[in-house]
Amino acid sequence: MKPSEHSLCARFKTPRGFTRWMTTSALTAGSLAAVIVAADALAQSPGAPASRGDASARQAAEGQRRFSIPAQPLSDALAAFGRQAGLQVSADAGLVAGVSAAAVDGVMAPSEALDRLLSGTGLAWHRFDGDTVTLSSRPVTQENAALSTLTVVGSRMPSEWAPVDGYRAVSSATATKTNTALRDIPQSIQVIPRKLLEDRQVIQLSEAVESVSSVQQSSTSGNRAESFRIRGFDTPGYAIDGVMLNPVGDRPETFLDMANVERVEVLKGPASALYGRAQPGGLINIVTRRPSDTFEGDATVQAGSEAFRRAEGSISGPIDAGGELTGRLTGATQREDGFRGPAAARSERQLASLALRWSASQATTFTFGIDHTEQETPFDRGLIVTADNAVSLPRDRFLAESWSRVEARKTRFSFGAEHLANDWLTLRGTVRYDDAKVRDTGIDFRGLEDDGRTLNRRYTDRIEDSTNLVAQFEGIATFDVAGMTHRLLGGVEYAKSRMDFLSYRANIDPIDIYTPVYGAVRPAASLNSDYTEDIELYSLFAQDQIDLSSQWKLLAGLRYDQVRQTMEQRAGTSDPDIDDGSMTGRLGIVYQPITPLSLYASFSQSFSPQSGMAQDGAALIPEEGEQLELGLKADLIADRLSLTTSMFQITKQNVATSDPRNPDADYSLQTGEQRVRGVELDIIGQLTPGWEVVASAAYLDARITEDETLEIGNRLTGVPLWSSSLWSTYEFQSGRLAGLSLGGGVTTVGSRKGDLDNSYQVDGYQRFDATLGYPLSEHVELSLTAKNLTDEEYIATPVSRTENHPGAPRSLIMAVRASF
Incomplete structure (x- = not known):
């Protein structure tokens, strides 16, 4: 059956769910307001x-x-x-x-x-x-x-969302959902502030997390979006302002544009006790830029290698005369030809974002946000393993066709309310709705023929149309009992996600990987899969942060999640429905013998439902993870330079493996186990006035410890044994060179196995970057950034024998930034 181009485009472009979102959001917002009013009355009652x-x-x-x-x-x-x-x-x-x-x-x-x-x-x-x-x-x-x-001097913006002065943050809400000093959190967490993003001219999220130990890009899903690997385990999604991405998708819908990012925060280890379903390696939380109390703005224009062009800007401040209503408007547009050769199409992306904050009273604040992203990129699986069992093709060898593309757009709406009922109780709620549509005409690689140069290829015309509604309500009570201060967090969460999936497939002409000739005709395709998948999530969670004394701090949390997943399969093979519940917890202790030093120990759990079927037709039970972590946090230079070092073990169980009793059928056994043992070091802050530094290093022993088909002891995909990074900038403080800034750094990644079979390996690499900046005036700065100075050829992300993404060659980016 040949797909109708008209019907596919109509399905891709037709808005869906907006009326439903408006109705649901209005009801939920009304409910939140009613609960806040009722709780306020209760808090003021004689029994409070x-x-x-x-x-x-x-x-x-x-x-x-x-x-x-x-x-x-x-x-x-x-x-x-x-x-x-x-x-x-x-x-x-x-x-x-x-x-x-x-x-x-x-x-x-x-x-x-x-x-x-x-x-x-x-x-x-x-x-x-x-x-x-x-x-x-x-x-x-x-x-x-x-x-x-x-x-x-500062504004009244809440500190957990506020811009960081320099590179060193002192508090975060990612690890606890409360504004907590980093030194009081019994888990490793790193914060990458906007100043560091600007100094390095970061264009995409993978460049930002290079500064964090044990974090690497794990995939781009054919150049559609980035997903990451934290402490050895793939983490398909991330959170934005503390709310996880659509759980019905196994990857984000678009690349994240950095124009609206205030900071990137990475929580290491299981986070299910706060965020629900997740892999055990950790969580990336994107903190967006908030409206400011005073008028400000910035704009940046960039141009660079491979016809790279980008412009972004943001303006923020009070909207009304009294300053109760503030807003921020942010926009960005970008295009580039890329380094993958002339056969690969141009990439384009646009972002528009609006954030509003209304301080209705001293005690009540409402927020609203909307952002929209559109992108068009070449569908690209990168390079393959050749007959010499290595990824040896040049980095610009494109093996698809110019018509193989990804078109995607995503709109995100958010509404929030926070009310301080009295001096011990805070109530808050959040509603978020996402609507995304992705269409790709992707070309996948099917393997080499016996001549070692002819690559078979398959074309898929695929549409994913997804929506996601998340509603959270939380209360935070602060009180003293027996001389101990408690900060008690309790909350409920409801999420409903849906994806309509449609795909057609056909084989296309093969290509010679050494002397490629492009121009394969896009063929008629047959229906491969057509389904609607729904996921509902009901959650209840509680957490207590207890100051046992001035030196001892305890953190304990529990969360229960009930996940219901159904699939209406109209064509193709269906997985069984899922109706699973899971209780996860965390427990941590911090000891601070002196002010600049924290010693901590913690235990945390994760769970993640998985698709698949056992031989008896039953659905697979969720994967489960556990972590034990010991660590130290210290100020190497008081109030300027901070260090976090940790050692940990993460074990993931119930991993699905092929059932050897019926190898020709798609059945699974859940006997697999994977384990990562590691040591990490992260340093960030200021050495002297004007001299900022961020450094990291990690050792990860990531292995299969139990499996029915894979060899015990095999290393996990894409995880280097050793990795490190260093970045530093210095700005002259006085004299004729005052304002001149110099910066540079190196990223080192060891060799990695390309798949769980450990059938091939990609080499390690070192990449050097540098930057130079000079103020043209009080409000305008000119900068030049060079990436991959030595033009190192390397594989940045191994995924499988037929998908390996090369790192970019040497490039230059010139930027002019104005601020006021």
Whole structure:
């Protein structure tokens, strides 16, 4: 049966689900508002827990604000206080060095928040000129009011979403869904801030995570989107602002455009206790750029090798006169010819994004966001293993056809509400809806003929039309019991996803891999698969962060997920329906013998439903993962340079393997087990004023430990035994060269096995990059970035014997960036 081009295009382009989304979102948003109002009334009722303190008349007069400041070094805590209070804080640098601040969380007057921060430090504060606060170790008098100062100025943007000053972040919400100091989290987590993305002129997500240990790109799904491998395990999706991508898809729908990314955060190890179904290696969370309280903007124009052209810009600030409504508008457009040869078509991508924040009152905030991405790229499986059992073809050898392309678009809507019911209870909810459509006319490689040069090929005309609705409601209660501070998180989540899948297939003319001749005719194809897949997810989770003392901190969490997956198969082979529940947990302890040092230990679990069928027709049970981790976090230079090092073991069980009792049928046994043992090191921060650095290294022993068909001891696909990265920039602070910045780095990756059979191997590589920047004026900077300076030829991502993606050759990118 030949596909109708008209019907395929109609199916690809017809909007679907928008009315359903509007109705569902309106109902869910209304429900969230009703719950918030009801919970607020309950919180103010006589039966509610007592407030942690009654505000004085003076505090009431100065007005109350929302504060969420984790326990951390005092200098960092004062920076957060300045942002959230809208005040300037000045202190003698010697007074705050090596001093820790207690956590402050709730609605209160700035004076009360500052009293709590300074409790037990021996420091006093005094307010000068309305918006300036000065600290001292003795009562402030007219004679000692002039101090050698450390000054911190900021907006009231919540610190877990705020831009990072330099390379070093001090807190994150990714690991706990609360604003928590990184040093208090009993798990390895790395934050890549926007400044580092800009310094390196990062174009895609894989370039950003190169700075993080144990993270590599695992696939591009034929040059459609990126997925990653964390601590040795493939992680097909990632989260955006704490909400996972569509679970019905086994990969993202489009490449992520970096124009709207504030920071990239990588949580290592199982994350199911907070995020539900996931692989055990870890989680990447993309934090998007939020509206700012003051007017600002930036724009960048780039041009480079392979006809690369890109322009992006963002403008943000208050919309109304009172500043209660703020917004950010971001856009980007990009096109390039690429390095894969003239037969490969040009790549194009566009992004438009709008974010709004309405502070309805001191206690209630609403957010809304919408972003839309469109892209068109050549469908590309890369290179194959040749007759010499190596990937030895040149990196620009394109083995498909110019008509083999991927067209994709995705729209994401989000709505959020947060309400501070009182000084101990915060309520918040999020609704997100995604609508994506992908069509590709892909060419897959089917293997070499006996002559070792003729490659058989297959053409697939494929459409994926997917929607995803996620609703979350959470409450955070902060209270003291028996001298211990608890931050208790509880929540529910509902997700509903659907994918309509349609594909046609046909063989096309083979190609000579050494002297390729293009021009194969796109043939008539026969129906291969047609189905609708639905997934519903119901979840309930709880987490408690307990400050046992000033030195000991405990984290415990549990989550229960019920997954229901059904498939209506109209053509092709169907998998059994899934109706599985799973309880996952995490437990961690942190010990801080001195302020700049944290020692931690943790245990965490994961689960991931999988498709497939046993010989008796039963559905496969979910894969399960467990991790044990020991680690250390330290400030190598107080408040400037941080180190995280860890050792861990992850075991994944219930891995499906082919059933040897019936090798000709597509049945599975769940006897497989995979294990990764590793050691990691990550360093990030500032060595001296103007000198920033980020470095990482990892050793991963990733192996098959149980299997029915694969050899025990085989290494996992694409996982190097050793890998490391280093990047550093220096900006001259004074003199004739003031403002000039120089940067460079090296990425090192060891050899990797290309498949679980370990049938072939790709070599390791070293890639050197460099950058140079100079300010043309106060608001305009010119920069030049060179990538792969030595023009190293290497395989960046091995996937299988018929899919290996080469790294890009040496390239130059010139950029002009303006900010105001």
